Amino acid sequence: MSTNIPSTTVELSFAHPPRLAIVVSRFNEEVTHGLRDGALAWLKEHAISMRDEDVMYAPGAYELPLIAQTLAKTGRYDGVVCLGCVVKGDTAHFEFISLGAAVGLQQAALNTDVPIAFGVLTTYTDEQAIVRSRDDVHNKGREAVAACVESLALLQKIRGC
Numbered sequence: 001m002s003t004n005i006p007s008t009t010v011e012l013s014f015a016h017p018p019r020l021a022i023v024v025s026r027f028n029e030e031v032t033h034g035l036r037d038g039a040l041a042w043l044k045e046h047a048i049s050m051r052d053e054d055v056m057y058a059p060g061a062y063e064l065p066l067i068a069q070t071l072a073k074t075g076r077y078d079g080v081v082c083l084g085c086v087v088k089g090d091t092a093h094f095e096f097i098s099l100g101a102a103v104g105l106q107q108a109a110l111n112t113d114v115p116i117a118f119g120v121l122t123t124y125t126d127e128q129a130i131v132r133s134r135d136d137v138h139n140k141g142r143e144a145v146a147a148c149v150e151s152l153a154l155l156q157k158i159r160g161c
């Protein structure tokens with residue numbers, strides 16, 4: 001497992017506090033709720049508040065791109081963090097869901113110019129997913145929300161906001 005966790009090197013100063021949406025897949029809830037908790041902990045550590053109504057739940061990882069794009073298009077959110085988990089099974093289903101979520105989220109970000117973070121675990125085993133969603137610094141929900149906030153700060157800097 002890689003221990004190269006990106007540190008926050010971008011100045012996290014904003015003209016107004018960023019409003020984020022977090023969308024959590026209900027599939028594999030033990031894991032996705034750990035990702036959610038990690039993301040919320042990171043935000044709290046960086047004094048970025050979240051409203052309860054801005055944490056939403058999607059049926060699964062495949063549905064994340066449409067929901068993220070719709071949220072981004074509302075103009076209410078500066079960024080969207082998508083959290084999910086797809087564990088490889090005995091069929092090709094894993095590949096289709098993982099690819100659909102990854103490409104869909106990338107397209108949603110490019111279509112809306114809103115940072116949309118890919119916090120979807122794609123693991124070979126349940127144990128790999130659990131390790132990545134634990135309450136520690138290696139939690140991938142923490143990394144996803146950090147990437148979203150850092151991207152937002154950098155985009156604002158580039159745009160001169």
